[in-house]
Structures are given as C-alpha cells and as structure tokens.
Amino acid sequence: MSRWKELPAELSPQVRQLVVRLRRLKDHSGLSVRQLAAKTGYSAKSWERYLGGRSLPPREAVEAMARIGGDDPTRLLALHEVAAEAWGARRATPERPQRLRLAMVAGAVALVVAIATSVVLIVRFTDGSSGEERAAPPPKPPSASRSKRTYDCRVERSADGRWYAGNSRTRDAILAYGQAGPEVAEAQCLLRRAGFPTGEIDGIYGPLTQGAVKRLQQRDGLVVDGIIGPHTWKALRG
The missing domain is CATH 1.10.260.40 (lambda repressor-like DNA-binding domains)
Structure with missing residues (x-):
C-alpha cells in the first residue's frame, strides 16, 4: 500500500x-x-x-x-x-499576509508613540506636585476573549450497525487539518471511542486530532495521511 x-x-x-x-x-x-x-x-x-x-x-x-x-x-x-x-x-494575493503584518507593526508603533506622549504630558503637568498626586499609569488595552465551543459525545450504535456520536451522520465528508465544525467533533468523539483521544471535543481539526487520525489509519492499514475520507469514516463508524 x-x-x-x-x-x-x-x-x-x-x-x-x-x-x-x-x-x-x-x-x-x-x-x-x-x-x-x-x-x-x-x-x-x-x-x-x-x-x-x-x-x-x-x-x-x-x-x-x-x-x-x-x-x-x-x-x-x-x-x-x-x-x-x-x-x-x-x-x-501572495502579498496580503506581508501587508497585513506591516499594517499591524505600524499600528503598534503608533500606539507606543501615543502612550509615550501621554506619559510625558502627565509628568509635565504633575511636576512639583505632592507624592499623593502622582499620575496613574495608562490603562492596559482590554484583552480580547475568544469563546470556544465544545460538543457532546452521545456515542451509540445505530440500527445499521454503525457508531454515531450525535453531531453528524456523514460517512464521506473530507476533513483535513485546519477545518472546524460538527463533522470534526463527530470524528473526535469516534476517535475517542476507538481508543485514540484528541483532547477536548471542540470541533477543531488541530494537531492532536490529526495525530489521532494517523494512529487509527496506521492500525487499520489505511493510507496514513491524517485526512478523514470515506475509508477512515468506515473505520470510525465500525
């Protein structure tokens, strides 16, 4: 093979x-x-x-x-x-990432300059005042919170003899590194059932999921490419 x-x-x-x-x-x-x-x-x-x-x-x-x-x-x-x-x-669009990085760097430089200018002005206005009137440091920008979804694993064997986890019933969707969604969560649940845990069931095809897929493919004699296709789904569904 x-x-x-x-x-x-x-x-x-x-x-x-x-x-x-x-x-x-x-x-x-x-x-x-x-x-x-x-x-x-x-x-x-x-x-x-x-x-x-x-x-x-x-x-x-x-x-x-x-x-x-x-x-x-x-x-x-x-x-x-x-x-x-x-x-x-x-x-x-090969230059878009580079332009984006340059724009981000320019924005960061402008932010640093603005903060430094504000500090200088505060020091000047408060020079000679009592120690109790020292200027407070500039506030830190709020950190963006990223919500992360998790999926349930309700693994059951259906009447057709195959395993399903309640997130998707697909048997031929092509899943690869970087994809996300309920189909990925379904595969993660079935990988866990097969003895190849992927960590949190978050529906994101990351390195842990890819590694689990490769181990399953190696065990079942499939092409070890880390991509879930019809043959890997068949192994997962049982």
Whole structure:
C-alpha cells in the first residue's frame, strides 16, 4: 500500500480534497507514476508535483485520472473547478499576509508613540506636585476573549450497525487539518471511542486530532495521511 508524504500545510481544504481523491484513484489503479505518465501523456515529474500538492493538475489530467481509476469524471471535474478557484485566489494575493503584518507593526508603533506622549504630558503637568498626586499609569488595552465551543459525545450504535456520536451522520465528508465544525467533533468523539483521544471535543481539526487520525489509519492499514475520507469514516463508524 502506498505511503504518501504529508501534503503542504498551506494547501486550502478544496485543493487538499482534490489531491487526496487523485491519490486514492492512483492507488486503486495499481499503476506506478511512470505507468500513469504513459497512459495520460503527462510526465512522471508532473504527476509527482500534482500528487504532492505542489502544482494544480490541468483539467485534462484530472479527467484522464478519472477514466483510469474508474471514477465519475463529472464529480472529479467539479472538485477540480472548486480547487482551481481556491488555488487562483491563493496565488493572486501572495502579498496580503506581508501587508497585513506591516499594517499591524505600524499600528503598534503608533500606539507606543501615543502612550509615550501621554506619559510625558502627565509628568509635565504633575511636576512639583505632592507624592499623593502622582499620575496613574495608562490603562492596559482590554484583552480580547475568544469563546470556544465544545460538543457532546452521545456515542451509540445505530440500527445499521454503525457508531454515531450525535453531531453528524456523514460517512464521506473530507476533513483535513485546519477545518472546524460538527463533522470534526463527530470524528473526535469516534476517535475517542476507538481508543485514540484528541483532547477536548471542540470541533477543531488541530494537531492532536490529526495525530489521532494517523494512529487509527496506521492500525487499520489505511493510507496514513491524517485526512478523514470515506475509508477512515468506515473505520470510525465500525
């Protein structure tokens, strides 16, 4: 069974979902990268980039992979269209994080200058007064409180013989690092039931959840990629 390298952390969930599906189709076909290149007309190095998440495959390559893997090309091309939009948006705004950091630094500098000026003025106005009239230090800005949601785990075996925790009944949603929501909470509950705790059931796909998924995949002989797809859901549902 193929042991894929972990995908780049900066990949969007849409691109990650497409690459995971392509990897599974390649595994299902039993072809090597060279054989895949011979059948599709795209070089082995190109497929290594596509399957490694370093480059977005063209529409024709995705359609060829669907035919080889016996998948529905319409559904796979729909995934490719969504992934292409996410990929284009990421490439079109590569400087936004840097501009945001510069704006934050400039704002912090302005705040420091304003506070320093206020302190100087207070000292001047209170110079020569009694010790009881010393100026109070400037108030600290209030810290932003971030509410964190938690989910319940009501794990029960349903009439269909599968385990459900009461947060979602999905069996094929693609979940990856950085995502959040009730589907992630459902997976966290089922991972805990399987003996792979993720810490707090907060519905956030963080490093603890990813590590638990990898351990479950390793135990059940699945592709150890830390991504929850239909095969991992099947292992979780039991």
